[in-house]
Amino acid sequence: MSANQSDPLQALLDILSTQTAILKSAYTTNNTTVPSLDSPFEPTSLESDPAVAAARKLIVAAATQLIATVQSPVEYLQNGVSGMFDTLTLGFVIDVNVPEILKEAGTQGLHVKELASAAGVDSSYLARVLRYLATRHVFNEVSPDVFAHNRLSSLLTKAKSLKEIEEGPQHARFDDAAMPAFLHLASDELFKSSTALIPFMKNPQEAAAPFNIAYKTTKKMWEWTEEPGNEYSSHRFTAAMKNTAEASYPPELFTSNIDGDALKANETIVDVGGGVGSVTLALRNAYPKLRYVVQDLEQQIVAARMFWEEKNPEAVKTGQVQLQAHDFFNPQPIKNAAIYFLRLIVHDWPDQDAIKILTNVRSAAGADSKLVLFEMLAKHVAEEDTFTNSGGSGPGAPYPLLSNYGIAGAGFFTTLDLALLTMYNGKERTYAEYTELGRQSGWELQEVRPGKLSTFIYSPI
């Protein structure tokens, strides 16, 4: 036991001071300083630097654990239970274009009366909303009732100017602005659906998901957004999702884990539920001697044709890449492919549906076919022997941090898990659950490779 193992508070402070020094030195080496909270966010290469990311993760994990340790438990829980106001206040300011108005006002900021008048809302309500957010470090109150952007609030700004938003069609205002679109959606469909989460969990046989109770529909959320009258939701959902996967996951994550060099020329890789086929495009560039099939529902395949027409029309013309309308609840038409892969599909579905999808793939697979899933791996908060032994994650966080780094490691991830439950009754799964999912659909989990998305490699049982 090291000296600090009997003094968790000191161990947290040690992590904070060591990692803050590492963070500062990374910025100093690049002739700059750690960005101030008071200035708008400016993306730099250091934002994605692995050493910076590792230091930041430890600092956030230690700082949040320090707060949980020293804050009055009553205050801690009172703050935690007000989370819906985080959602609603962010949704409100985005809705009434406060971020665009403040962006045009510049660094000196704007008095809340002028801000409210430009936004067309009551200034006393807006003042309270902004005070709530600025208290939580979103927006800067530069002098009483005068607000300006800071590092966090600057990310709420849409891609269009205030004039373009006001003059253009409402449904298009989130175009090319994934972050505000996602936050606004969270304050709307996700928030409304979440009010049905408790009734659903107490009575899950009543509906397919909390969304279905809240919206009084039997349709899946993505079918509902396609209904006439829901164009605004549909556009916003597309904007929120567009490029998120591409920006979040580098193509090497897929090209290196699919092991295409081990395949013979003209062997086939099937991208099941592949959307427009953006992963397949990366694979086709990395392994040009293989053949590919991108499968999705008819309307997605229409979008996929346009995508490939722009990116690589030749690959489709020659038949090297086939775009195929296929519902994955029907029998898989491509038999004996070398690899069937699914990216971010099974987490959208409850177990019985995920098993149907994977069983359909298994029925078409040959003895040497592989199934590859690219998904997030849910980790227990307690140390996990099974997964660590499987070579997946390596050691957990250092003492005295939570093994999964708390919200620094699994914050967004646990939120996403509950969001999937709320909207589709989907789930993020643990190592044991991925093993069981395979077992029940005829696949044996052979290997898990860690990464921003984990790679799960299965062989037929």
Ligand SMILES: C[S@@+](CC[C@H](N)C(=O)[O-])C[C@H]1O[C@@H](n2cnc3c(N)ncnc32)[C@H](O)[C@@H]1O
């Ligand atoms: C979260 S997206 C993932 C798309 C793609 N795999 C990717 O990572 O970019 C889920 C995809 O599943 C598709 N999907 C939903 N239900 C389906 C079904 N029954 N059969 C085939 N695809 C379906 C959707 O159209 C959508 O493209």
